[in-house]
Amino acid sequence: MMSATDLKQATLEYALRLGDDSVVLGHRISEWVSNGPFLEEDIALGNVALDYIGRARMFYGYAAELAGDGRTEDDFAYMRDAREYKNLLINELPKGDFAYTQVRQLLVDAFNTGFLAELVKSKDATLAAIAAKASKETRYHLRRSREWVLRLGDGTEESHQRAQTAVDALWGYTFEMFELDELEQQLVDAGIAVDTTRLKAQWEVEIKAILSEATLEIPAGDWAVRGGRVGYHTENLGHLLTDMQSVYRAYPGCQW
Amino acid sequence: MSMDPEKNFMRKIEAEEKIEPKDWMPDAYRKNLIRQIQQHAHSEVIGMQPEGNWITRAPSLRRKAVLLSKVQDEAGHGLYLYSSAETLGISRAEMIEALQTGAAKYASIFNYPTQTWGDIGAIGWLVDGAAIVNQVSLQRTSYGPYARGMIRICKEESFHQRQGYELMIALAHGSAEQKKMAQDSLNRFYWPALMMFGPHDSESAHSAKSMEWKIKRETNDDLRQKFIDQTVPQIEYLGLEHPDKELKWNEERGHYDHGDLDWDEFYNVINGNGHCNRQRIEHHVKAHEEGAWVRDAITAYNEKKSAKKSRHAA
Ligand SMILES: [Fe+2]
Numbered sequence: 130m131m132s133a134t135d136l137k138q139a140t141l142e143y144a145l146r147l148g149d150d151s152v153v154l155g156h157r158i159s160e161w162v163s164n165g166p167f168l169e170e171d172i173a174l175g176n177v178a179l180d181y182i183g184r185a186r187m188f189y190g191y192a193a194e195l196a197g198d199g200r201t202e203d204d205f206a207y208m209r210d211a212r213e214y215k216n217l218l219i220n221e222l223p224k225g226d227f228a229y230t231q232v233r234q235l236l237v238d239a240f241n242t243g244f245l246a247e248l249v250k251s252k253d254a255t256l257a258a259i260a261a262k263a264s265k266e267t268r269y270h271l272r273r274s275r276e277w278v279l280r281l282g283d284g285t286e287e288s289h290q291r292a293q294t295a296v297d298a299l300w301g302y303t304f305e306m307f308e309l310d311e312l313e314q315q316l317v318d319a320g321i322a323v324d325t326t327r328l329k330a331q332w333e334v335e336i337k338a339i340l341s342e343a344t345l346e347i348p349a350g351d352w353a354v355r356g357g358r359v360g361y362h363t364e365n366l367g368h369l370l371t372d373m374q375s376v377y378r379a380y381p382g383c384q385w
Numbered sequence: 386m387s388m389d390p391e392k393n394f395m396r397k398i399e400a401e402e403k404i405e406p407k408d409w410m411p412d413a414y415r416k417n418l419i420r421q422i423q424q425h426a427h428s429e430v431i432g433m434q435p436e437g438n439w440i441t442r443a444p445s446l447r448r449k450a451v452l453l454s455k456v457q458d459e460a461g462h463g464l465y466l467y468s469s470a471e472t473l474g475i476s477r478a479e480m481i482e483a484l485q486t487g488a489a490k491y492a493s494i495f496n497y498p499t500q501t502w503g504d505i506g507a508i509g510w511l512v513d514g515a516a517i518v519n520q521v522s523l524q525r526t527s528y529g530p531y532a533r534g535m536i537r538i539c540k541e542e543s544f545h546q547r548q549g550y551e552l553m554i555a556l557a558h559g560s561a562e563q564k565k566m567a568q569d570s571l572n573r574f575y576w577p578a579l580m581m582f583g584p585h586d587s588e589s590a591h592s593a594k595s596m597e598w599k600i601k602r603e604t605n606d607d608l609r610q611k612f613i614d615q616t617v618p619q620i621e622y623l624g625l626e627h628p629d630k631e632l633k634w635n636e637e638r639g640h641y642d643h644g645d646l647d648w649d650e651f652y653n654v655i656n657g658n659g660h661c662n663r664q665r666i667e668h669h670v671k672a673h674e675e676g677a678w679v680r681d682a683i684t685a686y687n688e689k690k691s692a693k694k695s696r697h698a699a
């Protein structure tokens with residue numbers, strides 16, 4: 130059993146991880162604004178990005194509340210370095226082409242659908258409430274990304290090829306979504322965190338069904354890259370944070 | 386007994402009745418409207434770029450969300466206006482083509498670069514602010530779909546304007562460096578914002594006919610004056626220096642007298658010498674071309690789907 134203080138500290142850390150996932154992916158999706166294939170899609174992707182930024186604010190806001198030391202949501206977003214960020218790696222990969230973005234969304238949205246449905250049951254009331262709100266958004270996100278992957282996979286030869294390339298490139302980043310480190314295991318035992326190891330089977334069934342309907346194949350190789358939850362990142366995150374944090378850090382201590 | 390369509394059209398205009406898509410209208414009226422609505426739509430869309438330039442760097446998560454949703458609103462305005470123009474018999478594809486070849490214009494204000502975070506405040510406050518003054522007047526424009534569009538769009542634009550001004554307050558009332566940033570943005574965007582109302586009435590190519598047909602309801606100079614007047618107390622509240630050193634209250638006119646606008650600079654930018662003219666169009670072309678395979682995929686997918694359906698039905 131963890132002491133109450135340890136549990137609080139672990140929950141804070143957990144909230145930060147989930148906030149990191151959200152802000153980093155939200156950042157990537159926001160890069161599509163004014164770059165989408167047509168105006169309606171600029172708006173739709175903007176919506177998804179907004180949902181993620183909103184989610185990041187809720188998780189960081191809760192972390193700030195738990196910390197109780199005057200730090201704010203923005204301190205967590207803007208004042209931590211890449212090594213302190215604990216997002217899953219799949220979220221930080223560059224936006225790529227439109228197929229890459231939609232395939233990533235599918236993989237993540239399907240994961241989040243299962244994840245949030247569990248987090249809703251967390252013994253931590255705040256996390257449960259955030260999950261309830263996010264869960265609604267994610268169901269809509271999944272409808273969208275599923276529809277897009279079907280269209281791209283079963284569209285033209287080019288779109289099929291691009292979608293398959295994206296699946297191949299992203300697959301190796303999906304493994305760590307379903308793994309727990311000690312901190313999360315402890316929180317799972319305390320009824321606070323989601324046991325993601327138990328989400329994998331259902332996720333695979335769902336993804337395989339969608340990919341097969343989209344005439345896409347699951348890659349045969351078994352490479353897997355891990356490290357997001359311990360702050361061992363790809364080279365992409367440093368650039369993302371440099372961009373995101375530049376103004377905030379250039380004028381320390383300012384209100385915006 | 387049917388009335389001469391041209392007379393009927395002018396009767397409606399004079400009676401302040403709206404012209405609707407199926408009504409008869411003079412060719413030149415239609416062309417004039419297509420030009421204006423299309424230019425307005427393109428402005429909304431191209432305007433996404435200078436502001437989008439700061440989404441990833443917004444210095445707080447709240448500001449990031451506000452900016453993201455503003456830029457999204459602008460995309461929505463673009464869509465809405467493209468549909469309005471389509472009621473006049475031009476397609477969106479034709480309009481996009483016209484934008485990309487330079488046959489259609491967009492507001493020259495977006496040829497100015499957004500160099501600092503302060504520019505996001507200045508654009509919301511001044512550029513959306515100027516747009517509102519113009520668009521409130523266009524709520525009474527004679528073409529029904531355009532007038533109704535303006536009513537809807539104005540609500541969101543005033544929201545943008547307030548948010549932009551609020552951002553400026555945070556800067557102007559913040560640290561010395563932030564205040565300097567605010568002043569610099571104000572200095573750079575004030576004059577171009579005034580030019581958004583177009584040339585002096587005497588030099589405006591489309592003004593006279595547009596006024597007669599009630600497409601335009603107030604002259605460029607009158608609208609500009611309104612904007613100048615409303616901006617003075619806003620600059621005062623911010624505690625910033627007014628960029629116009631000749632600004633003076635004129636008791637007799639009940640308006641502020643103002644310094645001359647540098648029209649040479651205005652035409653210089655319109656004619657291609659702005660910092661971003663080529664960049665804006667290249668950006669638009671690039672996104673459009675890179676999206677071609679996506680649009681093709683949708684078409685192909687839908688065709689396959691409907692082929693399947695008709696096989697099942699057969
Ligand atoms: Fe707008």
Ligand SMILES: [Fe+2]
Nearest residue numbers: 429462516542
């Ligand atoms: Fe506008």
Ligand SMILES: [Fe+2]
Nearest residue numbers: 459513542545
């Ligand atoms: Fe606006």
